[in-house]
């Protein structure tokens with residue numbers, strides 16, 4: 530019997546036979562994967578990567594998006610939101626659906642963003658604010674080699690059901706000099722991302738890390754659902770011991786959405802915590818999970834000591850320099866941004882640099898306007914969270930007395 534992988538590969542080769550498949554391929558794959566993926570299908574002989582597009586190494590090759598003449602020049606990109614509008618108009622339908630989609634009714638995704646708009650600054654005046662101070666579809670080896678030596682990389686891990694696979698991956702990562710691991714715990718199963726399900730997969734996509742291949746089936750065509758099948762849904766607190774024994778560097782638990790779990794992770798000696806809604810991925814997994822800003826406030830109210838114990842990172846919904854400053858005022862050590870950077874990649878490296886410059890300018894302006902010159906001066910007194918404070922649970926655990934276990938079964 531011909532394997533599914535081989536059947537899909539055969540279909541793709543026939544689909545693109547005699548045509549230029551560069552654009553479709555470049556949207557998601559690096560050139561260095563060609564010899565590995567094509568030779569395993571045994572449909573072609575051994576391929577020498579130096580014969581492929583030899584004049585243009587992957588980092589310099591224009592992507593389909595970079596070479597697209599329909600995009601406005603980068604100099605006319607004024608707001609981080611502009612990148613989103615441009616990506617929507619220039620990415621393929623499937624890439625746009627995968628990047629932008631979130632779970633079911635998009636409530637968690639929208640709240641991640643809108644809650645930042647419900648926190649008001651409390652600016653202080655007549656302060657001298659003149660001088661401000663601010664300090665993968667690609668194989669990990671290729672990513673690391675593209676950066677300057679000693680660049681401080683983090684590696685994000687989904688634990689594989691087959692633990693030896695995760696262990697050998699972590700060994701590769703360690704040997705590359707990476708010492709901080711982000712352990713993603715909010716995605717034991719992927720959410721129902723309907724926009725991603727709706728756009729059919731044209732040809733085939735497979736992940737270099739797990740080797741799983743995305744397919745169209747009766748539930749739809751979600752990349753996340755069909756490619757995340759290797760992730761271990763049985764991952765539990767006791768596995769932190771496995772990670773701790775195996776990984777001697779720092780571990781950051783990514784995906785905490787309840788103050789009790791943040792406290793537990795801090796007490797169990799995990800070096801940092803990323804707060805997110807329950808399966809956030811920017812609201813991509815469990816819809817109506819709490820917006821990240823609410824989880825941050827919940828932690829401040831119930832376990833303020835955690836901020837002194839561990840570094841607290843925040844992601845989800847951050848789009849502006851003002852959002853960054855609000856999160857830092859409320860105790861975040863640092864923030865991460867997902868989608869806007871993906872959208873900026875429509876312009877390749879220069880798009881990402883432009884976005885960083887824009888966010889830094891916005892952050893510096895906001896700092897001056899609230900009266901601080903250094904991020905170490907950010908504090909909760911600079912924000913007014915009154916509009917959402919009543920949503921922070923006043924007690925933890927079960928809120929209603931007398932709740933018994935539910936009788937319903939699935």
Ligand SMILES: Cc1cc2nc3c(=O)[nH]c(=O)nc-3n(C[C@H](O)[C@H](O)[C@H](O)COP(=O)(O)O)c2cc1C
Pocket residue numbers: 627628629641665685713783805809810811812844845846847865866867868869871
């Ligand atoms: C296309 C896409 C792929 C993602 N893949 C992963 C992943 O593999 N592992 C992970 O921990 N988070 C993943 N995330 C979630 C991001 O790490 C981050 O938590 C989220 O995008 C932050 O929200 P924001 O996009 O609103 O900034 C992904 C997000 C997007 C948009």
